[in-house]
Amino acid sequence: MALTGIQIFKMSPKKNCKECGSPTCMAFCMKVAQGAVDISACPHFSADAIAQLSEATAPPMKTIKIGAGENEYSLGGETVLYRHEKTFVNKTRYAATLCSCMDDATIDAKIEAAKVVDYERIGERMFTEALFVNCAEGTDAAKYAEVAKKAAATGRPVILNTTCADCAKAALAEIKAAKPVLNAANAANYAEMNAIATEAGVVLGVSGTSVDELYDTVAALEAAGNKNLVLDVTMDTIKATYEAAVEVRRGAIKNNDRTFGYPSIVNVAKLADGDVALEQALAAAFTMKYGSIVVVSEMDYAMALPVFGLRQNLFTDPQKPMKVAPGIYPLNGADENSICLTTVDFALTYFLVSGELERSGVPVNLIIQDAGGLSVLTSWAAGKLSSTSVSDFMKAEVEPKIANRKLIIPGKVAVLKGDIEAKLPGWEVIVAPLEAVQLVKFLKDMQAAGQC
Amino acid sequence: MPFNRKPQKFNTAINVVEIGTGDKAIKLGGASVFPFYTFDGPIGNTAKVGVEISDMGLEGEPAGVKAYYEGCTTMAEIAKKAAEMPGADFVSLKLEGGDPNGVNKSVEELIAVVKEVVDAIDAPLVIQGCKNAEKDGELLAKAAEACQGKNVLLMSAKEENYKAVGAAAGLAYNQKVGAESAVDINLAKQLNVVTTQLGVKAESIVMNVGTATVGYGYDYVISTLDRIRAAALTQADKMLQMPIITPVSSETWGVKEATADEADAPAGWGCVEKRGISMEVQTAAADLVSGSDAVILKHPASVAAIAKMIKELS
Ligand code: SF4
Numbered sequence: 001m002a003l004t005g006i007q008i009f010k011m012s013p014k015k016n017c018k019e020c021g022s023p024t025c026m027a028f029c030m031k032v033a034q035g036a037v038d039i040s041a042c043p044h045f046s047a048d049a050i051a052q053l054s055e056a057t058a059p060p061m062k063t064i065k066i067g068a069g070e071n072e073y074s075l076g077g078e079t080v081l082y083r084h085e086k087t088f089v090n091k092t093r094y095a096a097t098l099c100s101c102m103d104d105a106t107i108d109a110k111i112e113a114a115k116v117v118d119y120e121r122i123g124e125r126m127f128t129e130a131l132f133v134n135c136a137e138g139t140d141a142a143k144y145a146e147v148a149k150k151a152a153a154t155g156r157p158v159i160l161n162t163t164c165a166d167c168a169k170a171a172l173a174e175i176k177a178a179k180p181v182l183n184a185a186n187a188a189n190y191a192e193m194n195a196i197a198t199e200a201g202v203v204l205g206v207s208g209t210s211v212d213e214l215y216d217t218v219a220a221l222e223a224a225g226n227k228n229l230v231l232d233v234t235m236d237t238i239k240a241t242y243e244a245a246v247e248v249r250r251g252a253i254k255n256n257d258r259t260f261g262y263p264s265i266v267n268v269a270k271l272a273d274g275d276v277a278l279e280q281a282l283a284a285a286f287t288m289k290y291g292s293i294v295v296v297s298e299m300d301y302a303m304a305l306p307v308f309g310l311r312q313n314l315f316t317d318p319q320k321p322m323k324v325a326p327g328i329y330p331l332n333g334a335d336e337n338s339i340c341l342t343t344v345d346f347a348l349t350y351f352l353v354s355g356e357l358e359r360s361g362v363p364v365n366l367i368i369q370d371a372g373g374l375s376v377l378t379s380w381a382a383g384k385l386s387s388t389s390v391s392d393f394m395k396a397e398v399e400p401k402i403a404n405r406k407l408i409i410p411g412k413v414a415v416l417k418g419d420i421e422a423k424l425p426g427w428e429v430i431v432a433p434l435e436a437v438q439l440v441k442f443l444k445d446m447q448a449a450g451q452c
Numbered sequence: 453m454p455f456n457r458k459p460q461k462f463n464t465a466i467n468v469v470e471i472g473t474g475d476k477a478i479k480l481g482g483a484s485v486f487p488f489y490t491f492d493g494p495i496g497n498t499a500k501v502g503v504e505i506s507d508m509g510l511e512g513e514p515a516g517v518k519a520y521y522e523g524c525t526t527m528a529e530i531a532k533k534a535a536e537m538p539g540a541d542f543v544s545l546k547l548e549g550g551d552p553n554g555v556n557k558s559v560e561e562l563i564a565v566v567k568e569v570v571d572a573i574d575a576p577l578v579i580q581g582c583k584n585a586e587k588d589g590e591l592l593a594k595a596a597e598a599c600q601g602k603n604v605l606l607m608s609a610k611e612e613n614y615k616a617v618g619a620a621a622g623l624a625y626n627q628k629v630g631a632e633s634a635v636d637i638n639l640a641k642q643l644n645v646v647t648t649q650l651g652v653k654a655e656s657i658v659m660n661v662g663t664a665t666v667g668y669g670y671d672y673v674i675s676t677l678d679r680i681r682a683a684a685l686t687q688a689d690k691m692l693q694m695p696i697i698t699p700v701s702s703e704t705w706g707v708k709e710a711t712a713d714e715a716d717a718p719a720g721w722g723c724v725e726k727r728g729i730s731m732e733v734q735t736a737a738a739d740l741v742s743g744s745d746a747v748i749l750k751h752p753a754s755v756a757a758i759a760k761m762i763k764e765l766s
Contacts (some may be wrong), residue, residue: 066667082675082676082678082679083671083674083675083678084678084679116720117720119718121667165454211455212454212455215454215455216454216455219453237764238761238764238765239490239764239765239766242488242765243490243491244758246489246491247455247457247491250458250460251455255456255458257455257456259455273688275757275760276550277729277730277733277753277754277756277757278731278757278760278761280730280733280734280737281733281734281736281737281757281758281760281761282737282755282761283734284666284733284734284735284737285737285740285741285761285765286736286739287738288674288737288738288741289741289743298693300722301720301721301722301727302722302723302726302727302729302730305667305709305721305727305730305731306665306666306667306709306730306731306733306734306735307666307734308667308733309665309667309668309670309709310666310667310734310738312667312669313666313667313670313671313674314670314671314674316671318671318675322669322671347669348664349668350674351668351669352668352669355668355706355707355708358708359706359711435507437553437583438553441553441554447719
């Protein structure tokens with residue numbers, strides 16, 4: 001439970017010596033309660049008080065790191081259940097599945113396939129971030145280690161999914177430096193797997209056959225001193241998995257039950273069992289409902305395009321809308337002689353407008369200017385979209401590169417037409433329809449009339 | 453210490469709205485817990501899946517959709533086939549040909565389609581307008597009249613035309629009214645308030661609170677759905693307790709991921725139809741876990757997958 005400033009003040013040194021940078025101890029404690037400063041800024045708190053306070057002020061859900069070097073990822077650390085409350089901090093990561101039951105050629109092909117998806121979307125790189133190496137029953141330890149090694153050679157974090165101690169040891173002997181997850185502990189074997197994971201210095205994945213069993217195993221591991229865990233909430237059924245995913249996250253964040261304060265793994269490949277479209281549905285559902293790592297059978301573009309789009313939206317700051325970079329976006333093969341159309345940098349507007357422009361098939365230079373990431377009317381009201389902002393941008397960025405001198409402006413700011421024309425000599429300013437959906441017909445009509 | 457469960461079960465529930473008549477009638481809503489939180493309490497009626505068809509027929513539809521309707525030549529045949537789609541609970545007729553900026557079919561022509569469809573099927577019918585608020589005001593009011601006794605849902609009653617649509621659908625012909633707002637909890641609530649002030653019963657209203665495709669400003673959809681469901685349950689806000697229906701396919705099949713042919717798409721994207729299905733399926737799944745009580749899809753593969761997901765989670 002978060003402490004109030006008063007509760008922290010009771011434990012403070014009450015010297016009012018200002019060494020912490022605050023005028024009084026009371027002021028300092030208030031800031032600590034808000035999370036604005038760290039308790040360590042005061043040199044005078046007793047060790048006892050600090051121990052008590054750091055336990056009480058620690059975030060409800062731990063941040064766990066997997067992978068090494070530039071492929072190290074933080075998981076968990078969330079403080080809310082819904083994105084409108086506060087920005088989610090550590091985005092869901094996706095792992096493609098390999099299995100020791102596959103022959104070498106298949107494994108190589110799968111590893112290559114995992115590298116295919118790699119693209120950028122609004123400044124974010126989208127790719128298969130991790131590999132999930134499943135250990136089929138009866139797999140020889142040497143063979144499992146070999147598959148693990150191949151997976152680790154990609155540089156991506158590896159999740160070793162095995163309940164075989166020998167396999168775990170053999171694989172970790174090869175790849176522990178890459179900081180894989182040993183997804184291995186359950187109610188029956190947790191002591192042994194705990195020793196293996198701890199010795200190798202890697203995160204231990206814990207699973208259970210029910211929410212209660214999972215809870216008890218985590219509690220036992222914590223009692224044994226291991227708090228470097230992720231929880232594999234995948235159960236026998238989709239329904240039980242959904243329950244576990246929700247109970248774990250809700251338990252930690254809403255009910256402050258630290259035992260469940262760990263990131264989670266959801267294996268949707270296993271739940272969907274070969275039903276491709278169902279796996280799509282589950283990948284989306286468990287991205288929304290609290291999977292820190294979502295394991296898919298294969299990350300092809302059909303899976304990636306929607307799931308990464310969803311993730312990008314889910315993890316954006318609810319206060320700060322997504323923006324696209326200002327610049328000239330040539331569409332439908334537009335060149336310097338193609339007509340220009342301008343709108344704001346608010347990502348939603350950009351997507352709507354560019355989608356309709358693409359549908360029209362008419363070559364257009366889409367001019368995006370900095371409007372503070374606001375919609376057309378809001379940025380106009382805020383003074384960020386004005387005849388001056390448009391004309392300055394056109395002069396500085398567009399005139400040197402584009403020969404065409406026709407500019408279409410958003411229908412919602414038709415009032416700017418006269419002013420823009422006055423400030424942009426040589427340009428013909430045309431007012432677009434009010435709604436983006438009307439652009440297709442509008443442009444096609446212009447094209448038919450030879451106007452663009 | 454064993455795990456201490458703290459269910460979030462509320463002493464209130466989402467309204468139950470019935471659409472259709474007879475054996476095939478469906479009920480939307482009824483949950484007194486968050487979406488699919490079966491472990492907390494009763495989830496009410498299971499979420500429903502609708503199949504979208506258009507007055508424009510099958511032209512321009514993806515190959516898998518065309519193949520499913522193979523041999524259907526009339527709207528009646530298409531509607532029957534849609535109603536039979538495995539996983540489907542209702543049929544949704546979209547009157548897109550009415551758009552004045554598009555084909556601009558006359559209201560009479562479209563009402564003839566509505567009659568043909570409603571007479572052809574036993575399944576519940578949900579009618580979507582043409583996106584033009586002014587025309588929808590007239591079109592949907594006439595559609596309400598044409599479907600008397602069938603208990604249909606007329607979507608697309610917006611701020612601009614709720615009086616015309618609401619009065620005809622909700623008052624004169626005793627149908628259900630679909631209140632459509634644009635991804636904002638306050639707008640959704642306001643529309644419900646004015647629609648009920650018109651005399652339409654709260655229990656006759658279903659909300660379409662706005663929709664988008666994942667990746668396309670979908671953050672607003674998530675938060676709108678999350679906040680509406682939270683207000684409905686935790687604050688028992690009567691003006692937000694209407695069940696939610698989300699048209700998915702009309703959005704998702706228009707984005708570039710679902711329309712760029714393999715030849716024109718970036719390298720590796722692969723088959724366009726597969727991408728179309730995954731955009732539709734993933735958007736629908738995200739809508740459902742955020743609080744939609746019904747989704748409208750069109751591809752048979754998507755309908756089957758989402759119906760299965762709902763069944764597994766309920
Ligand atoms: S440094 Fe510590 S003792 Fe000194 S004023 Fe700040 S909180 Fe109080």
